[in-house]
Amino acid sequence: MKRIEVRLSVEVVEPLLGVIEAAAESLVDKLAVSPTLTGLEPDLCDAWMAELQAAQAKEVRELTGIFDANFRKTGLVAFDESNAEPIIRACTAMRLRIREAFLDRHSDETLESGDVELDDLAPGDRRAFMAYLLLATIQDLVIQHLESSILGE
Amino acid sequence: MADARPQAVPEQSEREQVALAGGWHVVVLNDPVNLMSYVVLVFRKVLGFDETKARKHMLEVHELGRSVVWSGDREKAEAYAFTLQQWHLTAVLENDEAH
Numbered sequence: 001m002k003r004i005e006v007r008l009s010v011e012v013v014e015p016l017l018g019v020i021e022a023a024a025e026s027l028v029d030k031l032a033v034s035p036t037l038t039g040l041e042p043d044l045c046d047a048w049m050a051e052l053q054a055a056q057a058k059e060v061r062e063l064t065g066i067f068d069a070n071f072r073k074t075g076l077v078a079f080d081e082s083n084a085e086p087i088i089r090a091c092t093a094m095r096l097r098i099r100e101a102f103l104d105r106h107s108d109e110t111l112e113s114g115d116v117e118l119d120d121l122a123p124g125d126r127r128a129f130m131a132y133l134l135l136a137t138i139q140d141l142v143i144q145h146l147e148s149s150i151l152g153e
Numbered sequence: 154m155a156d157a158r159p160q161a162v163p164e165q166s167e168r169e170q171v172a173l174a175g176g177w178h179v180v181v182l183n184d185p186v187n188l189m190s191y192v193v194l195v196f197r198k199v200l201g202f203d204e205t206k207a208r209k210h211m212l213e214v215h216e217l218g219r220s221v222v223w224s225g226d227r228e229k230a231e232a233y234a235f236t237l238q239q240w241h242l243t244a245v246l247e248n249d250e251a252h
Contacts, residue, residue, distance in 0.1 A: 033184075035238045036245045040231075048235060055239050088191065092241040095186045108185035136188060143190050151198055 003080040004145045006138075010075045012130075017067055019131040023097040024060045031056060032093035056093055063090035079142050081149035088150070091139035095132055102128030177230035179223040182243040183214050195240045196222065199233065 031052055037045045063086070066077045079087060102125065103111060110116055114133070118126055143150070181192075189211055196207035200222055213220035222244075223233050230246055237244035 032241050033238065033243055035234075038246065039248075052235075052238055056241075088194075089240055092187055092191060096184070096241060099186050112185060139188060139191060143188075143194055147194060150194065 001080050001082075002146060002149055003078060004141070005076055005078045006141060007075045008071075008077060008134075010072060013067070013075075013134065014072065016127055016131040016134055019098060019102065019128050020067070020094060020135075021064065023094045023101065023131075024064045026101065027056060027060050027093055027097055029053070032096040056090075059086035059090040060093060062086040063094065077138075079146060081146065084142050084146040084150050088139045088142050091135040091142075095135050095139075098128055098132045098135075103132060176249060177225060177227045178221045178247045178249075179230050179233045179237065180219050180221050180245050180247055181210070181214050181237060182245065183218045184243050187242065189215065192242065195237065195242060199236045199240065 031049070035048070035052065037048060040048065062083055066079075066083075066087070071077055099111065105125075106116065106129075111132070116129055118129070121129060192211040192214065193204070193207045196202045196210055197204065200207075202210065210220045210222050222237075223230065227246075227248070234244045234246050
């Protein structure tokens, strides 16, 4: 089984965990993207939403679980074919929520380019933006190294 | 109660045939968050696209704001939309009658 280990700076990441945990908590009972379910039967809509919510909750738990006591001690996080898919999905859900909850003052173009002057941001916004970037980096790393596992190739 | 779980994703050849049938369309809308590499991966994983086709649809979403990624019968369109939503893409269903 292909496995990658990434060593992150605990000093840098630990202050961001508050943002990540807040985003995770807010995703317990709310979907990152509210689906438009035009034309579906009400019963089907309910089941549809419940299944999306359950899947999201599971993957968010998987992501927050990598920042455990071992991470705080060593800075190491590990990814393999068993967690790659839920991790990258959770990164997207969390980034969508962080974008909505903490970074809504910034334009899409600014966030997409990453062209944000960190020194100009208030401390809370700075942490949110760094958490947003951290999750993108994790997602990109996992895709780069475990793409074939995710695709089942 | 109806089951929202998607049906098994059809094999490539079946998908191609169904795509020609028309009727219901799975449309992916742009969002400001998702990485291009992620969207390409999702299209490959969920819809069975090769890299080139996945990239073409990703660029369509990025530049035009939307891309029709699949067309066919309602049941399978629902299954694809559901699975794309599980990956947190903004996927909507449209049908010919609505236009």
